[in-house]
Amino acid sequence: MKINKILITILSSCLVLYGCRNEVEIPQLNNLLPLPQDPNIQVYFNYNEQAEYTEPYRPIIREGDNLEQILIEAVNSAENTIDIAIQDLNLPDLARAIASQHEAGKKVRIIIENNYNLSLNELGADHGLAILKKNNIPIIDDTEDGSKGSGLMHHKFLIIDNKKLVTGSANFTLSGTHGDLDNENTRGNANHLLVIDNAPLANIFAQEFNYMWGDGLGNKKDSLFGLQKPFRPAQTLTIGESQVTVKFSPTSRTQPWEATTNGLIDETLKKTSESIDLALFVFSKQPLSNTLKNKSSRGTQIRALIDPLFAYRYYSEGLDLLGVELSNNCQFYDDNNPWENSIETVGIPNISRGDKLHHKFALIDNKIIITGSHNWSAAANYTNDEALLIIDNSTIAKHFSQEFDRLYDDAILGVTDRLQQRIEEDKRECQING
Incomplete structure (x- = not known):
């Protein structure tokens, strides 16, 4: 990556100072420059060869987009509400960002898969879920409908202010983004995230979220998961x-x-x-x-x-x-x-x-x-x-x-x-x- 950046700098200077024609004299430049993003829908990959970041936990300098940072930036942008439906969440820095927003008065609601909704006694202190629970953030799982759980609550999305949607293939976990802390060879499962700034689409996902949320941590057991949803x-x-x-x-x-x-x-x-x-x-x-x-x-x-x-x-x-x-x-x-x-x-x-x-x-x-x-x-x-x-x-x-x-x-x-x-x-x- 560092060599690529040096080449980009040199070749870009050539373009500016000497009027080099990209397609004739430097045909490899397009392979080094980041691809343009759509203004409404941006996409990020944790193995993106045109990006680089330092992992926050090991630390390792590696190629890729920092998917956790993408999530944190979305959370930090919230003015009123943060709704998250995710199979599993263990990222510490993301959890701290969510907790900080909750403390600042933002309304936070989280739904996870019941198999991952462990008690504080079963979680390490730096586990993302433990951080969320210690800060009394409302969390339910797919047993909130009174059942033993749906097939899998497999969603992977985050809604900000019913205006912005973050979704894709990644769970909000170390293995889903950076890699496992106990395995230096891992760099995370190959995943991507989409950041979509569009209120109508965010509201479609909000409807899905609200079906599952019901009255939240209430007594009605009116959450709808699986085939209970319309x-x-x-x-x-x-x-x-x-x-x-x-x-x-x-x-x-x-x-x-x-x-x-x-x-x-x-x-x-x-x-x-x-x-x-x-x-x-x-x-x-x-x-x-x-x-x-x-x-x-x-x-x-x-x-x-x-x-x-x-x-x-x-x-x-x-x-x-x-x-x-x-x-x-x-x-x-x-x-x-x-x-x-x-x-x-x-x-x-x-x-x-x-x-x-x-x-x-x-x-x-x-x-x-x-x-x-x-x-x-x-x-x-x-x-x-x-x-x-x-x-x-x-x-x-x-x-x-x-x-x-x-x-x-x-x-x-x-x-x-x-x-x-x-x-x-x-x-x-x-x-x-x-």
Whole structure:
């Protein structure tokens, strides 16, 4: 990064002083300069090669956008209200910023997943949740409806003054942003955040939040999680130069496929004409694979990266794209559909042990982005509390393209020797058992 900055300075001076033409004399300059941001929707990646920061806890100077600082800046900008729905929150500095705003009289409400809502006795003193609880900040989880909890309260969003929305793939945790303190090799799960300045969209998310909040820490137990929330179709609005569609999960199985969140993903994929790039934590929904197969057969270029933990499991649709299948104890799913014309542009990213590919995004025709908390799975569709965003904006798409290319450059693609060995082992075992 330091070398890049020096080069930028030298080359920029050349441009100013000597009138050098960027496209002729210094063609690499565009790869060194940060990409322009959309004025209404900014996107940040914790592995952004064009940015650098010092982690606040280890400390380590590393490439990337400081996602925690992005969250802190949003919190500090609040004039009246801060609403947070997040699966897990343990970032100490973020918690301190929230506590400071609470002390200053701002109204703060937080919803987390019940599995992470631990008592003070179970939390370390510097744990973000412990800091919040010590400052008496209202916190509920998905048992506030009187149940044992929804599938997963998997949301990842923050609303400021019902005007600004921060959302994306990142949990507000050390592993979701910087890396694990006890593992010097980690730099955090590959994640992104969107900062969207738009009151209409913020209010759509506020409605979702209020359904879940109910009376908060009250006695009515009127919080609505999971399928208790009313069905809402996808909503589309214009934000500056962007067209943005938002859809919340879960959706009842009584609704048609097209009305579900995965159905909206499917509909968007079908509009593709040239290319689809996927960076997914989990990919396990068969109809989406079938749509990709149809698009591939018609000439659409498809590249897919899936987290190593899930890429080669028997239920992974990544196997379909590679033209292979694995059994579950010698049982194969009836709707498995390995591609006859398989592709080799599918694999896993080369990431540090302990880190994950936690993105849930697709880039379509280098113009449309599918993102949010929503994994491409049945659980995300029918059980979990989730949000999906579809953004049509070429400026924003360039950021996701740059992130995908970074991951793809040294990815492990195709049917690896280890996967082939597992396929052969599966065949032998199932023949013996049969």
